[in-house]
Amino acid sequence: MDTCLCTYEKIKGMGYKTEYTPHLPDVMQCNAHLCLHNYTTLVQLAVLCILHSCTTAKSRILARSRFETLSLTGDLHAVDWADLATLVLSLFDEPDGKKQLAKRLFEAIQNIGFFYIINFGLSQEDVDRQFSIGKEIFKLPNEEKLKFRAETENGGYNGYKPMGLRETSPGVYDKTEIYNIPKFIPALELPQPDIVNHNRPIIEGFARHIHNQIARKLLTLFAIILELPEDYCLKVHRYDERSDCHLRYIKYHRRTEEENEKAGGIWTKGHTDFGSMTLLFRKPVAALQVRTPESEWKWVKPYPESITVNLADSLHFLTNGFLKSSIHRVVAPPPDQRDVDRLGVLYFVRPEDSLELRPVVSETLRRLGYDQTTDNSALGITAGDWVKARVIEGVDRGVVQSKIKDQPIIGGVVAKYYD
Secondary structure, three states: EOOOEEEEHHHHHHOOOOOOOOOOOOOOOOOOEOOOOOOOOOOOOOOOOEEEEOOOOOOOOOEEEOOOOOOOOOOOOOOOOOOOOOOEHHHHHHHOHHHHHHHHHHHHHHOOOOEEEEOOOOOOHHHHHHHHHHHHHHHHHHHHHHHHEEOHHHHHOOOOEEOOOOEEEEEEOOOOEEEOOOOOOOOOOOOOOOOHHHHHHHHHHHHHHHHHHHHHHHHHHHHHHOOOOOOHHHHOOOOOEOOOOOOEEEEOOOOHHHHHHHHOEEEEEOOOOOOOOOEEEEOOOOOOEEEEOOEEEEEEOOOOOOOOEOOOHHHHHHHHOOOOOEEEEOOOOOOOHHHOOOEEEEEEEEEEOOOOOOOOOOOOHHHHOOOOOOOOOOOEEEEHHHHHHHHHHHOOOOOOOOOEEEEEEEOOEEEEOEE
């Protein structure tokens, strides 16, 4: 039987559209062959590539306009995916590239603050190494992890958050472990476990690349959209200044059928993030959903070799709601993925602590009717105050999320939660 010989170059030669396709792993020939990949749960390959049924019989080759999950039996799981735009970030440095990307991003965020980026300057090996570090952190004994516990009662979140702080529904507590690492600047230095200290150059290089390369480009695009100087947003998101940006490793432990039933399948209630935007590196386990303007929940695909980006509260405040803080939640994965833990690596981009969350003066906002402040409750609140208050009220209190709809945070501002 043949082994897997079909390569990315061969795919391109077969006439598939590839301009938005990142580097692909090897995929299968259409004749019988021996599969060399690990297909214990599913196969997920990139946009417009070939999907393989993982059988020793003749493979079923499926040309798809979007990639899908594929189970061991080769049956596609029916999932209602959100239709999200993809930005090819490598275009940023090409002639007229920023203008093209800003136009594409403007179109993408009209209804929903979620999109993908690809070609962002990190290899899959770089990303996989971070997942490996996260896995090792969560393998540490509980008594070791608790030495680095985040001070959530004081509005802190850097360090370790154990499972069970939040009662997500009556009698059901969260099964999420989190380890947050702040920016690598003297003002934010904290004790770290050996696994972090030993890998500090790798972790710091990864985090700085996200902030100084990826986030920098996205913040520049937002300034272009708002018809502001290109460095406008960069001046309040400087890496060496004190802010709540951080790198996060997160582990959602699998739940039993009984736990999922009690929780109504919801692991984290619908919410918005605190800062400017969140960048999410994902493994191929579906669990993230976004709320559409029609109040429908749609699944967000774990798109290979991409970053999922969602806009957050600070950009919402600074643009009077034009840049929408996206509402999202985490739910039980589809049935064929519920027996695996879900691991994620995220980077939270947040403004400098001292920035007042006041709408900017923008020609774009004026032209589109977003220049008149309709809600003055956030005026006078700084970005640092907002994050601290949301951590105290939303994380440390341990309130039953299923009973919350509107939660007062600070200065009359209310955080909303959604079923």
